[in-house]
Amino acid sequence: MSLRHAILTLLETEPASGYDIVKHFKQSLGYFWNAKHQQVYQELRRLSDEGWLLCVEQAQSDKPDKKVYSISPSGRAELKRWLAEPAAPNTLNDALLVKLYAGALAEPAELRVEMARHRAIHQDTLDSLQDIEQQYLELDPAEQARQRLPYLTLRRGILGERAWLAWADEVEAELAARAEQLNAEAFDK
CATH class of the missing domain: 1.10.287 (Helix Hairpins)
Incomplete structure (x- = not known):
């Protein structure tokens, strides 16, 4: 599994900012898939560049504009393609x-x-x-x-x-x- 597919999975349910995605990782996926704050933001940029995400900037009164991401039709197609692939067995380094x-x-x-x-x-x-x-x-x-x-x-x-x-x-x-x-x-x- 890759970070990109974890992000697409999160955005399939609802649009979210990078901050919201990081928070979701800590509260849900983080128990079985870890990602650092910086990794999430880098991957969001890549996914947007590839056309798999849509991004809307929301103005905030006392903060910089917030970017809210949602999955695009091509991102949903990629997620469906990935879901159809066999998953690699989990490896353990302990x-x-x-x-x-x-x-x-x-x-x-x-x-x-x-x-x-x-x-x-x-x-x-x-x-x-x-x-x-x-x-x-x-x-x-x-x-x-x-x-x-x-x-x-x-x-x-x-x-x-x-x-x-x-x-x-x-x-x-x-x-x-x-x-x-x-x-x-x-x-x-």
Whole structure:
């Protein structure tokens, strides 16, 4: 997936300014697709240059004019073309997993601290996702039906975070056992 298709996806639902798009990334897509502020604005310029976006400037009384983008017919055609393509499998580059893989060289206490730090991050993410889920569940049935596919991406995030936390329990148990073993070996010496 590319940033351009994520932006087209966001603009398919409603026109938005660059600021609004960045905000959407942080509040929704950001859980599974990250983009920096500068990247979004650069891509908006490219998409406009390619004719995939329309841009209207809105005057603001005490600020510079605001550019509001919407998807053009050719942008919608590109989004439909992209949606028909097979998606590449997700790749994973996770430094924490590399550290655990080489964990025999590390002190269990150091790895436990690192795991606790990551656990807190994943728990915070799960809490945020569950808050969003609650908002979805409070929608009227017609709006829930309209938002069903985005909701299913949310469910994927929730299930992924729950699975990560369950896995972290397994890692913590192993690290605790290793710490006990090292303490017993040190005591025997």
